[in-house]
Amino acid sequence: MREKTSYKPGLDGVIASETQLSYLDVEAEEIVLRGYDLIELAKSRQYLDLVQLLLQGELPDQQERSTLEQQLKKEYDLPDNFFALFHKLPKQTHPMDALRTGISALAGYEQDLNGRSEEQIKQIALSLLAKIPNIVANSYHILYDEKVIAPRQELSYSENFLHMITGKKPTATEAAYFDQSLMVYSEHEMPNSTFTARVIASTNSDIYGALTGAVASLKGNLHGGANEAVMHMLLEGKTTDGFRHLLYEKLKKKEKVMGFGHRVYMKKMDPRALLMKEALRELAAVKNRNDLMEMCEAGEQLMKEEKGLYPNLDYYAAPVYYLLGIPIDLYTPIFFAARTLGLCAHVSEQYANNKLFRPRVLYTGPRGLHP
Ligand SMILES: CC(=O)SCCNC(=O)CCNC(=O)[C@H](O)C(C)(C)COP(=O)(O)OP(=O)(O)OC[C@H]1O[C@@H](n2cnc3c(N)ncnc32)[C@H](O)[C@@H]1OP(=O)(O)O
Numbered sequence: 001m002r003e004k005t006s007y008k009p010g011l012d013g014v015i016a017s018e019t020q021l022s023y024l025d026v027e028a029e030e031i032v033l034r035g036y037d038l039i040e041l042a043k044s045r046q047y048l049d050l051v052q053l054l055l056q057g058e059l060p061d062q063q064e065r066s067t068l069e070q071q072l073k074k075e076y077d078l079p080d081n082f083f084a085l086f087h088k089l090p091k092q093t094h095p096m097d098a099l100r101t102g103i104s105a106l107a108g109y110e111q112d113l114n115g116r117s118e119e120q121i122k123q124i125a126l127s128l129l130a131k132i133p134n135i136v137a138n139s140y141h142i143l144y145d146e147k148v149i150a151p152r153q154e155l156s157y158s159e160n161f162l163h164m165i166t167g168k169k170p171t172a173t174e175a176a177y178f179d180q181s182l183m184v185y186s187e188h189e190m191p192n193s194t195f196t197a198r199v200i201a202s203t204n205s206d207i208y209g210a211l212t213g214a215v216a217s218l219k220g221n222l223h224g225g226a227n228e229a230v231m232h233m234l235l236e237g238k239t240t241d242g243f244r245h246l247l248y249e250k251l252k253k254k255e256k257v258m259g260f261g262h263r264v265y266m267k268k269m270d271p272r273a274l275l276m277k278e279a280l281r282e283l284a285a286v287k288n289r290n291d292l293m294e295m296c297e298a299g300e301q302l303m304k305e306e307k308g309l310y311p312n313l314d315y316y317a318a319p320v321y322y323l324l325g326i327p328i329d330l331y332t333p334i335f336f337a338a339r340t341l342g343l344c345a346h347v348s349e350q351y352a353n354n355k356l357f358r359p360r361v362l363y364t365g366p367r368g369l370h371p
């Protein structure tokens with residue numbers, strides 16, 4: 001009986017870990033990142049500032065940010081002949097699976113695979129933050145028989161990431177919203193992928209393995225995969241009326257509507273979605289796509305009225321990426337690239353204060369059988 005009362009399906013509401021990295025304070029409507037409000041940071045800072053904050057503990061000044069950027073730029077290149085790996089993959093491979101393969105393969109090149117100190121993990125984290133955008137963009141280009149786009153040293157970190165994806169130098173507005181999207185995707189307490197990474201790290205396995213597992217977790221459409229699903233839904237709907245009709249049909253069939261609901265914020269709007277909604281409003285105006293904004297708002301309204309459900313980050317990040325000219329198959333890999341930051345910080349924290357994850361079960365099978 002005691003076991004029954006302590007069992008929470010999906011570990012709903014269960015505290016899995018102590019952390020100094022982040023906390024979702026639903027009452028205060030604040031995503032706390034090392035004491036700062038993520039939304040305030042995303043409005044006033046840059047992704048690289050969050051890198052320093054999460055890996056080092058403090059926000060950088062301009063000089064420190066520029067030193068960090070130089071460090072990352074030195075690590076952009078992948079090992080020789082690394083892209084051969086992606087040429088060998090079947091063409092229908094999803095970019096998330098290519099990314100998973102790529103991160104796993106990087107372990108073989110690591111000189112310090114057994115390093116578990118904070119400093120060693122920070123160095124690997126910086127290398128991953130430098131290389132993962134290259135893997136994301138170029139594994140996609142290879143799978144689609146397009147030319148590889150080399151990193152450009154003269155562009156900022158996020159301008160370069162977006163350039164490697166689209167092949168075009170982004171405008172200042174495009175680069176700013178892309179950077180903001182990386183910030184809001186960077187860290188979010190204990191989602192399934194972070195839990196996965198910490199569970200793997202807790203066996204004292206290496207960080208590449210922990211992140212490889214996290215890619216698989218993030219791919220699912222109940223988690224990161226929802227951003228791609230949202231865009232497919234918007235395109236299928238075509239118009240505001242078409243989109244409304246599509247959502248009604250899904251609800252009638254008791255299907256889940258991607259981009260809505262959240263384990264933690266279920267009855268409130270995800271604060272990150274609100275920020276991406278504003279980004280969409282501005283990008284839609286610049287790109288003459290107010291129709292897309294209208295469709296999204298109509299969907300938001302309908303889901304609130306019909307189900308009392310609110311958008312999560314993926315709902316508004318998807319159309320933002322669409323207007324930035326990003327191929328839909330890359331939305332979840334980009335989410336992962338941004339989340340590499342939070343994941344590395346969590347893995348480091350796990351190593352620093354490790355306890356093997358090994359929960360128990362509520363056994364509901366038979367007993368007393370004999371062969
Ligand atoms: C950045 C991110 O990763 S955010 C998450 C992205 N994922 C999505 O957008 C997928 C769609 N959303 C969902 O599936 C869910 O809201 C989740 C997985 C995010 C959270 O799920 P849980 O906390 O496990 O809640 P659960 O799925 O049990 O939902 C509770 C109730 O709300 C309903 N519900 C929740 N989300 C949705 C949705 N998107 N569409 C329709 N109904 C929904 C469920 O059907 C369920 O109803 P019931 O009690 O009548 O059966």
Ligand SMILES: O=C([O-])CC(=O)C(=O)O
Binds near residue numbers: 191192263313
């Ligand atoms: O917190 C979660 O469960 C999912 C999520 O929004 C994220 O990982 O950003």
